[in-house]
Amino acid sequence: MLDLNSLAEFSRANCVSICAFLVPANLLATILAMTFAALRRPSHYVWQASAIGSIFAFIMILHVYTWFLAGVVMAPTYILLWLALTCLLSNVGAVLFQKRFTQTPQHSNG
Template identity: 65%
Template sequence: MLDFHTLAEFSRANCVSICAFLVPANLIATSLTIILTFLQRQIWQTVGIASIFAFVMVLHVYTWFAIGVVMAPTYILLCLAISCLLSNLVAVMVRKYQMNSLRLSNNA
């Protein structure tokens, strides 16, 4: 069974290494999603991976909020994760718009 208290303690104990991985992973995966969107390529895998990284970062930040740590780094990391999630959502909407306009131009 999954023990959330132990998982939260692990997250807080290894904060530097978790953030050292998640910050570049979020930035690279979201940048790749944006690039692939502009190149009109398939983005579904990169959106999924980038969203998982961002969601894990949100959960990591919430473990700090749960014990009452309210500092600038927690808000900065939360804003980064939310902006990555929103960027991926916008990329999905742009890609759907591209696909619909492509279908309409082929039907005409």
């Protein structure tokens, strides 16, 4: 069975390693999704990069909340939370941008 206390303790005990992976991975995946959307790549590229970036952002949010649950309220926790939320919104924005500005053929009725 999944023990959330053990998982939260693992998250806090390995904070430096988790953040050393999640911060660059989150930024790279988000930048890749935005680049694919801006260069008008096929939608599955944008969706895939955006999904990976969103997973990293969601994991970072959960990691930060383990610190909030432990009572640690410091600048790094807010900075990481802001970074994760910004990347999450940017990934959603990349998908919406790609959907909105995709070149679709116009059908005429006549």
